[in-house]
C-alpha cells in the first residue's frame with residue numbers, strides 16, 4: 001500500500017499494488033506452485049517482477065525447494081513463453097561433453113561425431129536456458145560460458161562460423177556461490193553475470209504453514225487419492241523438518257498412501273524416516289506466550305539452575321548486571 005498525498009502533503013488515499021500471479025495457487029491445482037505462507041508470497045512477488053524483465057536470475061535454495069519449478073514459472077510468465085525452455089543439467093558434465101552439448105558439433109569434429117548435432121543454445125533460440133547446479137560447471141568451462149554471456153556469440157565444436165545466441169538466462173545452485181567465489185572454485189566475473197537478480201528459495205522448514213496444503217495437494221494428485229490422513233498423522237507430518245524439502249514431502253505422501261492398508265492413513269503408516277529425526281515441538285495458537293511472560297519463565301529457570309556469579313550470568317545473557325537486577329526485581333526473583 002502506498003499513500004497518495006495532495007499538494008499540501010495530506011494523505012488523501014492509498015494505492016494498492018496488486019500483482020496478478022498465474023503460476024501459483026493457495027489450493028491444490030495441477031501444474032501450479034502451491035502455498036500461501038508469507039515467505040512463499042514474498043517469493044512469488046520476486047518471481048513475478050523478474051519474469052517481466054530479461055535480467056539473469058540466480059535461484060539459490062536447498063535441494064528440493066522448487067528451483068526448477070520456479071525457473072519454469074519465470075519462463076512461462078515471460079515474453080519468451082512461446083519459445084523453448086531448455087534445461088542444462090551441469091552436474092557430471094565433463095569439459096568436452098559440456099561444450100558439445102551446449103554449442104553442438106560438426107560432423108567429424110571428434111571420434112564418434114558421425115553427424116553434425118545442434119547444441120542446446122541453438123535449440124533454445126528465442127527462449128530460456130536454465131543451467132541447473134551451475135556450481136558444478138568446471139572452472140575451465142566457466143571461461144567459455146562467460147564469453148558466451150558477454151558476446152552472445154559461440155562456435156560449434158569443430159566449426160569456424162560465429163553463431164548468434166538468443167536466450168534468457170536462469171541459473172540455480174543449492175551451494176552458496178559466493179562461498180565458492182571466495183574459495184576460488186567459481187569465477188567472480190561469472191558470478192556477477194549470472195546473479196543479476198538473485199532469488200533465495202525458502203526451505204520447507206521456513207514455510208511450515210504450507211505443509212498441510214502441500215500434503216493435500218500431493219494426496220489429491222496421487223494414484224490413491226481417495227485415501228485421507230488422520231489428524232494425528234497430519235500433525236506428525238507437520239512436526240517433521242523435511243531436510244529434502246518439498247521433494248521429500250511429496251515422496252512421503254506417496255509412500256504413506258501405499259503403506260496404509262485402510263483408507264484412513266494413520267501415524268503408523270508413515271514411512272520410517274519421519275521417526276528417525278526428533279520432531280520439532282509445535283506451538284499451538286493457545287500456547288503462545290507474551291514475550292514478557294516467556295522472559296519471566298526463562299529467567300526463573302535460569303535462576304534455579306545456575307550457580308555462576310551474577311556478573312557472569314549477566315554477561316551470558318548479554319545484558320548489564322544492572323539490567324539483570326532490574327528484571328529479577330520486576331519478576332520477584334532472587335538469584336543466590
Ligand SMILES: Nc1ncnc2c1ncn2[C@@H]1O[C@H](COP(=O)(O)OP(=O)(O)OP(=O)(O)O)[C@@H](O)[C@H]1O
Nearest residue numbers: 032033034062063064065066067068069174246247
Ligand atoms: N510450491 C510447490 N508446489 C507444489 N509442488 C512443488 C512446489 N515446489 C516444488 N514442488 C515439487 O517438488 C519437487 C522438487 O522441486 P524441484 O525439482 O523444482 O526442486 P529443486 O530445488 O530444483 O531441486 P534440486 O536442487 O534437487 O534440483 C518437484 O516434484 C516439484 O514439482
